[in-house]
Amino acid sequence: MTVASIARLAGVSAPTVSKVINGRAGVALDTRRRVEALLREHDYRRPEAVGPAAILEVVFTALESHLAIEIMRGVESVAREHELAVGFTEMRGRLAPGRGWLEQVLARRPAAVIAVYAGFSPQQQGLLDSSSIPLVALDPTGEPGHAIPSVGATNWSGGVAATRHLLDLGHRRIAKIGGPPAFLCARARLDGFRAAMDSAGAPVDPSLIRDGAFAFEDGLALGRELLALPDRPTAVFAGNDLQALGVYEAAREAGLNVPRDLSVVGFDDLEFTRWCGPPLTTVRQPLADMGATAAEIAIALAAGEQPAQSRVELATTLIVRASTAPPR
Amino acid sequence: MTVASIARLAGVSAPTVSKVINGRAGVALDTRRRVEALLREHDYRRPEAVGPAAILEVVFTALESHLAIEIMRGVESVAREHELAVGFTEMRGRLAPGRGWLEQVLARRPAAVIAVYAGFSPQQQGLLDSSSIPLVALDPTGEPGHAIPSVGATNWSGGVAATRHLLDLGHRRIAKIGGPPAFLCARARLDGFRAAMDSAGAPVDPSLIRDGAFAFEDGLALGRELLALPDRPTAVFAGNDLQALGVYEAAREAGLNVPRDLSVVGFDDLEFTRWCGPPLTTVRQPLADMGATAAEIAIALAAGEQPAQSRVELATTLIVRASTAPPR
Known part of the structure; x- marks a missing residue:
């Protein structure tokens, strides 16, 4: 099967087929899909010199930007061993990649795509699939229902560990700030919290359970609400580290000392939380390891x-620093 | 000129020349250089389909990891317009890329390389040059003496602005924690500090000038020393944000309130400094803009x-938050 005969079958010019084979831009999505299908159908062997580009592409939503650098480190450490570059795309908060990005990726033909909490539609997955570009989900938000291979962390267990730590210190009035209810990781952390409270026989006060975005501002606003309660909590388990820092700020405003007057636990272990005042007790997501694992799966595919x-879930770890202490 | 004749001239096999033309691995550096030189000498035109890979590669030293995500965002925003992927390599603290990395890059033949505070030897630059891969330095540490196009920020002016801000608040005993003396950006910030102090007629006490690494731990250690002085400073201008957070911790240990008892100014404006307690007054380096500018230069080359x-130097900006106040 020659380029010319594939071109004839596809009803396009030979240079267009050449572009598809060589991973260059300037071919419409539909045309590219048709040509890729014909290449596969006729078992066309690309010459070694024009195999997939030596690159692993990682796609982030803005949501993950604080986690991104750790993940990139992990991906890069594995990619380098396999002589692959690591590509970086940030989608600025959109959950699914736009047509333009997809078109570029199909043209570049990377060895594989790692999507960090990015929702690809079945149609988009089909386009990558028709170009033989494997897709792996790296999902610190814990969505387990992927149709594609995915890597996450044990959010539920992390929720249990953080709550047990507070219970062991003697806290009973523990507030839980959750993430967006639509995020399964937020749900898993909350469920872990409830499980630990229940098994310790500690009552869960509904007025101490609040939901917010995974942001500093939400931690601050919800922290203010919680600290203004007549019977305020002695500890707050935040949905992530940014929320925990918002709670720090709310405590400062209220003239409360962390950890003397209020214990605070975060989730993620972003690098800078160890530099906060006081250094934050938090649940570590092994982001670099998650990136490395996703890269290994992508390269195998x-x-x-x-x-x-x-589906691989890597263990979370409680990191005890200086933001937790027994209640007064 | 055919592949076969280039191969004959280079004394290698035709498939080896093919690999060089197509940007694939598995060719020794010397051989690659010889083949690239012959291709250029004989004005060999690569077919459009095997032009440079549609990727901009960004190389970081570990030093810049806290700045990396901002820079990547800037590079990516420009690269995407040009339908280029962005590659990411971190060198884990080594200042010059190793032979393995260079070999991989020469094989991949990216459109260009952006080196973020990475020192390429003239020989390494020569290898990139012989493969027609442009190199641009993105240098938040401010080294102005690049033989290659470079993008930086106005560190000296930032040093002046931060110091003037403290002087305007009424401070006179202002300590300066510097960065490593070998880094010109550290020198520029210190020179800006001295210039502002001199022009305000404020004496510079040599015991208040200390040098350290650009790290939290150094800010903490030097902060402790400064706060233990019999006549301690009323303000500290740190060399970067991480040092400033170390000074925060030293102040907490000493039972001093920031900003009531001690004003602190940082440098860089890392995203998380706005979430610190209190939010940090700092000098903003426009990292995303610097990344975008470097990408534009690289694409033009x-x-x-x-x-x-x-050489392009983008303006720094003083960002006044809550860590500075008049001395008591």
């Missing part, structure tokens, strides 16, 4: 292997 | 254009 597991 | 200026 690109080599035509099937991953042993389609 | 890749298109065969000469940049209008070989």
Whole structure:
């Protein structure tokens, strides 16, 4: 099968087929899909010199920007061993990549795509699939229902560990600030909190359970509400580190000392939380390891292997620093 | 000129020449250089389909990891307009890229390389040059002596602005924590400090000038020393934000309130400094803009254009938040 005959079958010019084979831009999505299908159907072997580009592409939503650098480090450490570059795209808060991005990726033909909490539609997955570009989800938000291989962290267990730590210190009035209810990771952390409270026989006061975005501002606003209660909590388990820092600020405003007057626990272990005042007790997501694992799966898929597991959850770890103490 | 004749001239096999032309791995550096030189000498035109890979590669030293995500955002915003992916490499603290990395980059043949405070040797620059891969330095540390086009920020002016702000608040005993003396950005910030002090007629007490690494730990250690002085400073201008957070911690240890008892100014405006307690007054480096500018220069060079200026310095801005106040 020659380029010319594929072109004839596809009803396009030979240079267009050449562009598809060589991973260059300037071919409409539909045309590219048609040509890729014909190449596969006729078992066209690309010459070694024009195999997939030696790059792993990582796509982030803005949501993950604070986590991004750790994830990139992990991906890069594995990619380098395999002589692959690591590509970076940030979608500025959109959950699904736009047509323009997809078109560019199909043209570049990376070895694989790692989507960090990015929702690809089945149609978009189909386009990547028709170009033999494997897709792996790296999902610190914990969505387990991926149709594609995915890597996450044990959010529920992290919620249990953080809550037990506060219970062990003697806290009973523990507030829980959650993330957006639509995020399964937020739900998993909250469920872990409830499980630990229940198994310790500690009552969960509904007025101490609040939901917000995974942002400093939400931690600040909800922290103010919680600290203004007549019977305020002695500890707050925040949904993530940014919320925890918002609670710090609310405590400062209220003239309360962390941890003497209020214990605070975060989630994620962003690097800078160890530099906060006081250094934050938090639950570590092994972001670099998650990136490395996603890269390994992506590279295996690109080599035509099937991953042993389609869903991997790496362990979270409680990191005790200086923001937690027994209640007064 | 055919691939076969280039191969004959280079004394290598035709598939080796093919690999060089197509940007694939598995060719020794010397061989690659010889082949690239012959291709250029004989004006060999690569077919459009095997032009440079549609990727801009960004190389970081570990030093810049806290700045990296902002820079990547800026590079990515420009790269995307030009349908380029952005590659990411972190060198884990080594200032010059290793042979392995260079070999991979030469094989991938990216459109250009942006080096973020990475020192490329003249020989390494020569290798990139012989493969027609433009190199641009993005240098938040302010080294102005690049042989290659470079983008930086106005560190000296930032030093003046921060110091004037403290002087205007009424401070006279102002301490300066500097960065590593070998970093010109550290020197520029210190010179700006001295210039502002001199022009205000404020004496510079040598015991209040200390040097350290650009790290939290150094800010903490030097902050402790400064706050233990019999006549301690009323304000500290730190070399960067991480040092400033170390000074925060030293103040907490000493039972001093920021800003009531001690004013603190940082440098960089890392995103999380607005979430610190209290939010940090600092000098903003426009990292995303610097990344975007470096990308524009790199893309222009890749298109065969000469940049209008070989050195661009973007303005720093004083961001006044809550860590500075008049002395008591």
